[in-house]
Structures are given as structure tokens and as C-alpha cells.
Amino acid sequence: MAAADQETHASSVRPRSYQDESYQHGFLGAVGDLQKEGELQDVVLEVEGRRFPCHRLVLSAASPYFRAMFTSDMAESRQNTVVLQGLDADMFEEILSYIYSGTLHVSLDRVQPLYQAADLLQLDYVRDTCSSYMAMNVERSTCVDLYKFADVFRMDVVLNSCLQYICQHFVEVSSSEEFCSLSVNQLTEIISQDKLEVKEETRVWEAVVRWVQHSREDRLQHLPSILPCIRFNLLTSDDMAAILEHSLVREDHGSSELIRNVVQTRNPNLKPRLGMTTEMVLLYQGNTDEVMWMNPGEKKFIRRHYNLFPVRCTIFPDNEIYILAELEGSDDVTLHMYNHVEDKWEQKSTVYVGTGQQVPRHYLVEVDGHLFHLLSEWEGSVFELKKYNQNTNEWHNCSTPQQVERSHAQVAVSCNQRIYLFSTNEMHWYDPREDRWTRKVLSEVEFDYDLCSAVAMGTEIFCTDNGFTKMLVYYTEADSWSEHSGLPDTNEEVNIECCTLFVLQNKLRALVGCNDFSTSDSLPRLYEQVYVYDRSEDVWRESSVMPGELWDMDSMNTAARMYLPHLNTSHEETQGVANPEGPPGE
Numbered sequence: 001m002a003a004a005d006q007e008t009h010a011s012s013v014r015p016r017s018y019q020d021e022s023y024q025h026g027f028l029g030a031v032g033d034l035q036k037e038g039e040l041q042d043v044v045l046e047v048e049g050r051r052f053p054c055h056r057l058v059l060s061a062a063s064p065y066f067r068a069m070f071t072s073d074m075a076e077s078r079q080n081t082v083v084l085q086g087l088d089a090d091m092f093e094e095i096l097s098y099i100y101s102g103t104l105h106v107s108l109d110r111v112q113p114l115y116q117a118a119d120l121l122q123l124d125y126v127r128d129t130c131s132s133y134m135a136m137n138v139e140r141s142t143c144v145d146l147y148k149f150a151d152v153f154r155m156d157v158v159l160n161s162c163l164q165y166i167c168q169h170f171v172e173v174s175s176s177e178e179f180c181s182l183s184v185n186q187l188t189e190i191i192s193q194d195k196l197e198v199k200e201e202t203r204v205w206e207a208v209v210r211w212v213q214h215s216r217e218d219r220l221q222h223l224p225s226i227l228p229c230i231r232f233n234l235l236t237s238d239d240m241a242a243i244l245e246h247s248l249v250r251e252d253h254g255s256s257e258l259i260r261n262v263v264q265t266r267n268p269n270l271k272p273r274l275g276m277t278t279e280m281v282l283l284y285q286g287n288t289d290e291v292m293w294m295n296p297g298e299k300k301f302i303r304r305h306y307n308l309f310p311v312r313c314t315i316f317p318d319n320e321i322y323i324l325a326e327l328e329g330s331d332d333v334t335l336h337m338y339n340h341v342e343d344k345w346e347q348k349s350t351v352y353v354g355t356g357q358q359v360p361r362h363y364l365v366e367v368d369g370h371l372f373h374l375l376s377e378w379e380g381s382v383f384e385l386k387k388y389n390q391n392t393n394e395w396h397n398c399s400t401p402q403q404v405e406r407s408h409a410q411v412a413v414s415c416n417q418r419i420y421l422f423s424t425n426e427m428h429w430y431d432p433r434e435d436r437w438t439r440k441v442l443s444e445v446e447f448d449y450d451l452c453s454a455v456a457m458g459t460e461i462f463c464t465d466n467g468f469t470k471m472l473v474y475y476t477e478a479d480s481w482s483e484h485s486g487l488p489d490t491n492e493e494v495n496i497e498c499c500t501l502f503v504l505q506n507k508l509r510a511l512v513g514c515n516d517f518s519t520s521d522s523l524p525r526l527y528e529q530v531y532v533y534d535r536s537e538d539v540w541r542e543s544s545v546m547p548g549e550l551w552d553m554d555s556m557n558t559a560a561r562m563y564l565p566h567l568n569t570s571h572e573e574t575q576g577v578a579n580p581e582g583p584p585g586e
Helices: 003-012 021-037 056-062 064-071 089-101 111-121 124-136 143-153 156-168 170-174 184-191 202-214 216-229 237-244 253-264
Strands: 043-047 050-054 081-083 278-284 290-295 300-305 309-315 321-326 333-339 344-352 361-367 370-376 383-389 394-397 411-415 418-422 426-431 436-441 451-457 460-465 470-475 480-485 494-504 507-516 525-534 539-545 560-562 573-575
Touching: 043 089, 050 056, 050 089, 056 064, 056 089, 064 111, 089 111, 111 124, 111 143, 124 143, 124 156, 143 156, 143 184, 156 170, 156 184, 170 202, 184 202, 184 216, 202 216, 202 237, 216 253, 237 253, 278 300, 278 309, 278 494, 309 361, 321 344, 321 361, 344 370, 344 394, 361 411, 361 418, 370 418, 411 451, 411 460, 418 451, 451 494, 451 507, 460 494
Parallel strands: 043 081
Antiparallel strands: 043 050, 278 290, 278 560, 290 300, 300 573, 309 321, 321 333, 333 344, 361 370, 370 383, 383 394, 411 418, 418 426, 426 436, 451 460, 460 470, 470 480, 494 507, 507 525, 525 539
């Protein structure tokens, strides 16, 4: 045979590997049958006096614990009967059933001893299954017990689920008998959490009192390690006076002195609890240093002056607030971070050096815990994207989109771990993980006016135009659009000039600027109205009239959690609607 023919023949008969999945399933079934029929068993395991005939080979294949036992020089490797300590017989029976069948039965009353047995026998699948089962069954009656168990075995998934539940239902859970069974370390871990859902810090003090009095003689000694976890800086003077008059304090001179010392050295930087904060949106006046923190639903509008001129704002999931701003006398744009406790903005870096000529459009967005700055000229070809490094306080260039449409307004929004840049006729999205832009022409989308606002909620992006004639929703996961209602045209004498969408307390809202021509004056009356979207009926409902002057429609983003006592209310604060005229018809 010629050499070329030999090579061709060799390639055509090259070896291949085949996998018989039915053999794998059948092998496990055959092993299970041998166990049921009591055939070829070569070792007996004894647990709590009960005897379990087994196969060394099967046990060694399933568990590193048994493999070490039967393949080493341990005495058990030569014994026909091996006594196992520290195991529950019923749980071991369930473990054996899993080893021989691959099926595991888990219930709430058995999951903890089952996990303990799997932990001893080094069965990862059983441990992981029990851990997931516990995490899915955290509720009022189980949260404390599962938290204590998970703490002993360092089960992070279960610990986090329990801690989240306890924090969300702290007042109810801390009033239970189970709460008093926590160790001092477990108690301090819980009451140290920022995310406790309590309206007043006195709730935390009351929980500590109940815990101490449950076993007073033994637990008084732990007060020095517990009291620093109570945020005395959040208590009023009346609250403090009441605490110092409490029997636990009055009857024990040491406790009284200890509390006074903690109060005197209290840490002013301790954050308010999650339950003490109010979600608010930041608005600003164009070309002024006046801003407003607002929550129309709770009728709170707090005005402040910060000696800077905000340009853009974004808020991180952990409640860090960043803005781009210009300082007085300069057209440079700088990055600032909000100090919640001192109610002030701290400058971080210079983002853009002004040229004194054309003013560019700036965007500031957060994606997956990272801050990005987009810069676009109103006309022309300049477009930049930079990523902020919080550790080095430096900006780094990213890739830029190509062929961005510049003849119409643009809006940028972060959603589903991407940055989306919309104009009236096209969309670009940026994936930070790949540092890559993708462009799509919006042939299926039609706005009546220029696109003016977009906001993300979940994995959806809501968009509208200046006339608010309709709202379009983009589904980022399905890459599809749907059309929804804008504001109804009910009053011919009121024109909608502009609007912006925002999310507050998990509800979609709109701030709408209106011109009212029904007045007798020669000039129309200008006002701004807040609407709330009812998705079930696809309608917008009036909510509140904004107080005072018109606010910048381009300034809002997702809401931040604000601790109102930290906002300096010596400045103007409006409780309720401050516009006495209201919208037409009121």
C-alpha cells in the first residue's frame, strides 16, 4: 500500500471514545440491588447499636472519610465490624440510602442532623443540598435556630439568609423566646447591622434588655461588648434620659457608669439603620447651587445650598451618592461624593477641564459597583467613556461607540450590568466585562417628539419623549419593546413642555413641566406635577405638585436612602405641598 494510501486509511480508522449513559445509571441500580439483597457485603458498620452491612468499595467511592478508613493502616481497615461514633442511626440510614441510590430525602425536622452526618462523612453533595434547603426555609419560626446552627458550621449561604430575615423582621424576632437563646457574639453580630429594619434605635436597646434579663446574672458581664453596638448617636436626649432611668441601669451602678461612658464617647460616624431612612430623589436648579431632596409620596421637600452647581447624579446600591458638578467661577467638571453624616459633598477628582467654548453633555452611571463617565458634544464627533477607580482616584479610558446619532437628544441609563445610550432613532449598549459597544437602529420604535428621559427598573428601561404622548418599555433580556400610555390629553389649555421619569419606593413616577394658559395673565403659569404609574391599568395618576420654582428636568436618578435628621433642616424644609395654587382644576 502506498504511503499516501496508508495515511488516508489510518485517519479513517482513528480511535474514538464512546460513553454509555445507560451503563452509568444501570451500574448504580445494580449496586443498590446488591445492597438490598445482602450480597457481596464485606463490612458491617455499627451506629448507636444498629448494624448496617455494606460494601467497602462502594463506601470508599462515595466518601473520602470511608476511603481513608479502608485504604490506610487504620485498624478499621482490617475489621469486619466497625463502630462509628458521633452519628445518629436514622441519619446514617438516610446517608446509606443516598450512597446506594443517589436519592436524598430532606425535611425540616431532619436537615440539621443530616447535615452533621454528611459533614463528618465528607459528603459534599449532601452538605450542599442541606445548606440550600435550609436557606430556602428561613422564616419566622426557623430563622433564629437556623442562624445558630449555621454559625456553628460556618454555612455562609444559610447565615446570610437568616441574617437578612432577622434584620427585616427585627422587632418581631427580637421579641421571641428564641432570640434570647442567642450567644453574645451572635447578638452583637445582629445588632451591628446597618440593615436593621427599625424606626428608632430604642428598639435595639429594648432587644438587648430582653436578652440580658433572660439570664441576668450570667449576662450582665457582657454589657461592655454589647453597648458599643447600640448607636447612641441616633438617640434623642429624651431617649437617653429614659435609658438611664431603666431598672437595668439604675439597679446596677456599673451599668450606669458604663452606659454614660459609651454615650460620652459615642461614635458620630455610625450610620442610621435602614428602617430609619427615607428614600429621596435629588433635584437641582439649573446654574444655581440650590438642590432639593424630595419624596412627594411622604410630602417631604428639603432644600439645601452646597456651594456647587450639580450636573449629574448617580447612586450606588450601598447608598453611596456621587455627582458631577461645577464649582463657582469655573467650567471644569469635578466628581463629588456625599457625606451623609455631615450633609456635605466631598470632592474626589477632576473629570473634565473646561475649554470656555461649547459645553458638552455629561452622564454619570453606575454598573455593577463601578462608576462611569460619558461625555458627548452637542454636535461633532467627540465621545468619551471613562471608568473610575475608587482606590486610586483615577479615571481610565474605555472603548467608545461608533456612529453615534447626534442630531437628536440622547439619554444614558444603567441596566442589567450594561450602559444603554438612547437617541430618538438608535440605541447603543456597552458591556463593561468585554469593554465593547453594540449599535442597533430602532426601526420598531417611534417617538412623537425627541426622546428626553429614560430610567431603569429591574431589567426593564422606561423611555418617553418631551410631549409624554406615550411611554416605551425596552426589555433588556428579550431585546424587545412594548408601548404604554403617556399622559392623557384632558385639558386643551395646559401644554406639557417636558418630563423626566424616575423610580421612588419601587414605583415608576414622572415629573412633568406644564404651561397653563387658562390664567388671565398675558403669560402662562408654569408648574411641575408628579405622576405615579399604575401598570396594572396602564394609566398615570396625579400625585403631588412640586413646591416653588421649576426644577431641572435632567437632574434625577434612582433614589437614595436619607436619614432626615442629618439633613440640616435649619434651611428651608417644606412638609407637604408648598404650591398653594396647584394644577388646573384643583
